[in-house]
Amino acid sequence: MSSGNQPGRSAGSRHAGEVAPAKPASGAAGDVKQVAGAALLTFGSGLAVLDGYLLLDVIGGLLGIVAAAFIAAWWYGQHKELFPRNASAKALVVLGVISGLLLVLSFAFN
Numbered sequence: 001m002s003s004g005n006q007p008g009r010s011a012g013s014r015h016a017g018e019v020a021p022a023k024p025a026s027g028a029a030g031d032v033k034q035v036a037g038a039a040l041l042t043f044g045s046g047l048a049v050l051d052g053y054l055l056l057d058v059i060g061g062l063l064g065i066v067a068a069a070f071i072a073a074w075w076y077g078q079h080k081e082l083f084p085r086n087a088s089a090k091a092l093v094v095l096g097v098i099s100g101l102l103l104v105l106s107f108a109f110n
Helices: 028-079 089-109
Strands: none
Touching: 028 089
């Protein structure tokens, strides 16, 4: 008798607060986002290690590795995969800003 839906709701309807899952970007846009995310994630992680080493030598390098792992864990937590094709522009901008700040800090520590 019951199809598993609540009475009065169709199978495709959503609650007011529900957000539709993001569809993976297809074509060149998805490729560009995936490459940009991979490049910024790798660059930012390397800069975190470099800044730590420049600031505190070997101990700082180890702390930089921990920071790089934190950056990767944050990114994975946001997108449920390390190199997503459907990364939002906002997330890429945040990753770019973090990388830019780490780059400025590496010049300041040198």
